[in-house]
Amino acid sequence: MEKNTTKRIFQTRVKKHYCTILDLYKRTVDWVTWLYLIIPAAVISFYQYIEWWQTPWEWKASEIQFVSLLFLFFFIYTGNIRLFIEKGDQLFYRQYEKKFYYLMKLGMAYSSLVNFILTTVIFIILAPILIVQLNYPIFITIALLFFISISRFLVTTIKQIVHARFSGWQFYIVYSCFILLSAVIYSWILYVWFSINDKLLIILSIFILLVLNLLLLIYKLHQRDTFEEDLTREIKLKYRFMTYALQSASLLGAPKYEKLKVMRKKKRSWLFRNSGSIFFKRTTQSAFIEIYIKYLLRSKDRRMVFLQLIGGIQFAIILAPDVIKWIIWILTILIILQMSNYYVTELKKATFLKLFDWDNEKLFHYTSKAVFVVNLPIIFIIGAVGGALLIDAWWGFLILGLGSICITYLIQPFMQK
Amino acid sequence: MKNVLEVKIERAGYHDEKNTITNIQFDVGEGELVGLIGANGAGKSTTIKAILDMLDIDGTILFKQTSGKRYAYIPEQPTFYEELTLWEHLAFAATVCELHETEWKKDAKKLLEDFRMEHVIHHLPSSFSKGMQQKLMIIIAFLIKPKVYIVDEPFLGLDPKSTKQFLRYIDQEKKRGAGILMSTHVLDTAEKICDYLLLIADGHIKATGNIEQIRKEAGLPNGSLLDCFEELVEW
Numbered sequence: 001m002e003k004n005t006t007k008r009i010f011q012t013r014v015k016k017h018y019c020t021i022l023d024l025y026k027r028t029v030d031w032v033t034w035l036y037l038i039i040p041a042a043v044i045s046f047y048q049y050i051e052w053w054q055t056p057w058e059w060k061a062s063e064i065q066f067v068s069l070l071f072l073f074f075f076i077y078t079g080n081i082r083l084f085i086e087k088g089d090q091l092f093y094r095q096y097e098k099k100f101y102y103l104m105k106l107g108m109a110y111s112s113l114v115n116f117i118l119t120t121v122i123f124i125i126l127a128p129i130l131i132v133q134l135n136y137p138i139f140i141t142i143a144l145l146f147f148i149s150i151s152r153f154l155v156t157t158i159k160q161i162v163h164a165r166f167s168g169w170q171f172y173i174v175y176s177c178f179i180l181l182s183a184v185i186y187s188w189i190l191y192v193w194f195s196i197n198d199k200l201l202i203i204l205s206i207f208i209l210l211v212l213n214l215l216l217l218i219y220k221l222h223q224r225d226t227f228e229e230d231l232t233r234e235i236k237l238k239y240r241f242m243t244y245a246l247q248s249a250s251l252l253g254a255p256k257y258e259k260l261k262v263m264r265k266k267k268r269s270w271l272f273r274n275s276g277s278i279f280f281k282r283t284t285q286s287a288f289i290e291i292y293i294k295y296l297l298r299s300k301d302r303r304m305v306f307l308q309l310i311g312g313i314q315f316a317i318i319l320a321p322d323v324i325k326w327i328i329w330i331l332t333i334l335i336i337l338q339m340s341n342y343y344v345t346e347l348k349k350a351t352f353l354k355l356f357d358w359d360n361e362k363l364f365h366y367t368s369k370a371v372f373v374v375n376l377p378i379i380f381i382i383g384a385v386g387g388a389l390l391i392d393a394w395w396g397f398l399i400l401g402l403g404s405i406c407i408t409y410l411i412q413p414f415m416q417k
Numbered sequence: 418m419k420n421v422l423e424v425k426i427e428r429a430g431y432h433d434e435k436n437t438i439t440n441i442q443f444d445v446g447e448g449e450l451v452g453l454i455g456a457n458g459a460g461k462s463t464t465i466k467a468i469l470d471m472l473d474i475d476g477t478i479l480f481k482q483t484s485g486k487r488y489a490y491i492p493e494q495p496t497f498y499e500e501l502t503l504w505e506h507l508a509f510a511a512t513v514c515e516l517h518e519t520e521w522k523k524d525a526k527k528l529l530e531d532f533r534m535e536h537v538i539h540h541l542p543s544s545f546s547k548g549m550q551q552k553l554m555i556i557i558a559f560l561i562k563p564k565v566y567i568v569d570e571p572f573l574g575l576d577p578k579s580t581k582q583f584l585r586y587i588d589q590e591k592k593r594g595a596g597i598l599m600s601t602h603v604l605d606t607a608e609k610i611c612d613y614l615l616l617i618a619d620g621h622i623k624a625t626g627n628i629e630q631i632r633k634e635a636g637l638p639n640g641s642l643l644d645c646f647e648e649l650v651e652w
Contacts (some may be wrong), residue, residue, distance in 0.1 A: 267537075267544040268502070275504035275539050287512040291501060298500035351496035352506075354471065355557065356513050357487050 006099045010106045013084040021241055028245045052128035064133050068126065072148050073186055075122060077179075079115055079156035083107035085234055090227065101221055108217055112153055119149035140193070143202045147189070150206060154213040155182060157220055160233070164226040169270050269298045285366050292370040295347050302343060309339065310378060317386055329386040329400070333407055336378060337415050340371045368413055375412075379404045418446040421481050421564045421596035422468075422488075429467035429474040430620075438463050438620040443613075445565065445596035450587065452611030453600040454646060460620040461600040462493065465569050468598070480565060489558035493569040493600075495550035497542045503553055504538040510557045521560060528556045531582050547574035559586050566590065568599040572606065584610060608642035618650040 029038070057064060084107045085100075094100050123130075123145045130136045130144070158178065166174050193202055220226075271294070272278075278293060279286035296302045313332045317325055344367045347353070380401045387400025422445040430437030438460040445451050455461045466472045469490060480487040497506060504525075511521040529535040532552045542550055551574045558566060566587075572580055587597060587610070601607050607614065614631055616624040624634050624645075632638055635645035 267540045269500070269541060272502075272505075273539065275502045275508070277508070282508070282512045282518075284513050284515075287509050291498065291505070291509055294505065295498060295500045347498075350498060351492065352498055354469070355490050355492075355496070355554075356510070 006102045007106070009093075010084055010103055010110075013086070014110065017084075017238065020238075024241055024245055049125070049128065053132055057133050059133075061134055064129060068129055068134070069190060072126075072144075073183065075119075076148060076152045076155050076182075076186075079152040080233075080237055081108060081111040081153075081156055081160065082114075082237055083230055083234055084110075085227075085230060087231060087235075094227065104221055108221070115153050115156075116149045119145060119152060123148075139199065140197075140202075143193075143206065146206050147209070150209045150213055151186070154209060154216065157213060157216045160226075160230075161216065161220055161223070164223055164229050168268070172270075271297050284362070285369055288366040289370045289373050292344060292347055292367075293374055296343060296374060305339065306378070309335065310382065313382060314385055317382075317389060322390065325386060325390055329382070329390075329404075330407075332382050333379060333404055333411075334415075336375060336382070337371070337408065337412055340375055341415050344371050372409060372412060375408060376405060379408050418449065419481065420444045420446050422598065423477070423479040423481065424464075424468060426464070426467055426474060426476040426478075429472050429476065430463060431472065438467065438617075441467075441617070441620075441622055443615055443622070443625065445598050447564075447594045447596055448591045449612045450591060450597045450599060450610060451613045451615065452607040453598060453615050453617060454604065454607060454642070455600075455617035456650065459617045459650075461617055462569060463620070464617065465490075465567055465598075465600060468567060487563060488565040488567055489561045489563045491551075491554045491558050491566070491568040491571055493573065495542070495547070495554050497550065497553060499541060499543045502539050502541055503534065506542070506553060506557060507560060510560060514561050516561070524560055524562075525556070528559055531586075532556055532579055548576055548579065551575055552579060555583055555586075559590070562590075562593070562595075564595055566595055566597040566599075568597060570601055571599065572601065572603050580606075604642045604646060614642070616646060616649055624649050 083104045085104065089100070093103075123141070127141070130141050131138070136144070159175065162174055162178065163171060189205055193205075278290045296306065313328065313335075316328050317332075320328055348363065348367055383404025384397040384401035386404075387396040387398065390396065391400060424441060424443050424445075426438060426441040428437060428439050429441075441460075441464055443451065453461045453464060463472065467474045467476075468478050469488075470478070501509065507521075507525050511518075511525070526535070529538060532555065534549065534552055534556065537545070537549070542553055545553070551571070555571065558568075571583060575583065584606075591597065599607075599611070608628055611628075613627055614625065615622055616631070624631055626634065628642060631642065631645050631649075632640055635648040637644050637648060640648070
């Protein structure tokens with residue numbers, strides 16, 4: 001009886017989650033997006049995919065192996081666990097311990113299934129690289145699929161446990177050590193797999209990872225003081241698609257899950273720990289640029305979005321054919337400006353700014369300057385990498401780096417809201 | 418007494434026509450504390466938002482200030498940047514309001530001491546309690562030293578010591594010549610400190626005047642503001 005009630009609650013919440021995604025899809029993706037974006041991208045990707053199966057690459061196998069395994073290592077760190085708990089649960093539901101644990105168990109089971117499906121999709125995409133380009137046997141490819149899927153879930157579980165125990169700089173130190181350790185273990189396991197190539201050993205290592213994962217999930221389930229922590233994460237995950245959609249449209253209104261941060265979290269920032277000033281001479285403009293820089297750098301989410309974007313784009317520019325490189329370069333400038341535009345609008349719309357009396361024209365000027373100054377190094381790096389790869393001369397990096405800055409300077413005011 | 422704020426709202430509200438306020442007219446004079454009193458949803462916050470130009474409005478709002486800082490606003494819900502420390506908020510406010518560096522730093526130090534916040538100056542306000550966040554808002558307002566203060570429910574979350582300190586500063590600012598518009602539910606305090614009261618219900622002004630005039634209107638010569646409020650405003 002108890003289990004049935006919890007199952008019903010869980011099913012309702014999962015159903016509601018998918019209804020929200022469907023609703024968001026209906027609101028954001030129309031036939032224009034299908035016609036000009038999704039269908040052309042799908043056709044090009046499908047053609048490229050068939051090419052991968054049929055034509056061997058010019059790259060050395062060791063290089064392909066290194067890049068593929070490095071990609072899979074980063075993929076391990078992208079997982080999450082949905083528990084489907086809600087804020088209202090603390091009113092009464094949480095006191096029914098068995099029911100509440102069962103709800104979280106269902107959430108974990110659901111998350112492991114989603115994780116496995118997603119990993120399988122990634123492996124279907126990578127299959128031509130692993131099977132054709134690297135000549136991996138089917139057994140190794142399937143074993144690798146299970147290894148990556150379990151590792152991804154394990155890493156997520158450990159991250160959540162660590163996050164519940166440490167905060168601020170302590171978390172970053174412990175988590176960095178964990179990443180280093182996991183990189184060593186990951187490389188060592190794969191080295192042993194490929195050098196010994198013993199099926200029993202491979203199955204045994206996957207089994208050990210699975211048991212370890214289950215034990216840690218049980219531990220996580222019984223952590224008693226993590227409700228607020230879990231809830232904050234849950235709300236963040238629940239609204240992430242909506243946040244992405246709003247961000248990509250440069251709109252505001254994404255739910256402020258940050259408000260739920262528990263009090264013991266992050267009292268001081270490690271960046272400008274003593275509220276240090278960036279500019280020696282303080283004017284309204286320099287103050288605005290300064291708060292924009294701190295606004296971006298001190299927020300983990302914003303920092304990560306920029307870093308991932310820059311990293312991903314560099315990766316794409318390096319790998320793509322020459323003509324595509326040019327397209328990526330110009331698209332990158334537009335995407336970065338769009339992102340900056342979103343963040344600066346968010347900063348500008350904050351109620352705190354409304355405490356002061358602003359001249360709208362001046363505020364527009366300040367935000368323009370802030371976006372330009374902050375984007376300067378990012379845009380230069382992207383232009384420089386593109387230039388070094390596209391222009392066959394030593395000054396290529398410089399000309400495209402500076403060119404990117406000029407383009408940014410010219411088009412940025414038109415993109416700002 | 419010269420007016421520092423003149424409010425003549427014929428109509429103001431949200432696009433959906435809910436929470437609309439009509440015919441709200443009053444002035445705030447130099448050194449005067451005007452209390453905006455009303456039940457939940459009566460239109461107090463809507464009035465404040467209309468004054469701060471955050472809503473569609475038919476009418477005029479006049480800040481009788483020729484230059485410099487027009488107002489300081491203390492909102493009901495503390496608002497701040499999660500990524501800036503307490504000190505950075507103060508520095509930003511001081512820079513935007515073009516305050517003299519040596520002076521504002523001295524004032525800020527005094528305010529931080531008086532509100533017992535000096536030990537958290539380099540902390541992020543998101544780690545503060547509700548009361549401490551409210552104190553941040555209060556400190557910023559008193560640091561700016563404007564001609565008009567617009568204060569929305571300032572006592573929420575404040576401990577008794579800070580409430581007393583806040584009232585002391587309000588009194589000091591009145592003496593300096595600042596006009597204060599304050600919305601509150603704390604009627605016994607409002608009765609003691611407000612020079613002029615505006616009783617709002619259903620988006621209209623139901624009664625205005627000092628406490629004596631309100632008592633007279635309610636027909637309760639010795640009644641408290643709460644009694645008068647109960648008498649004058651239909652629930």
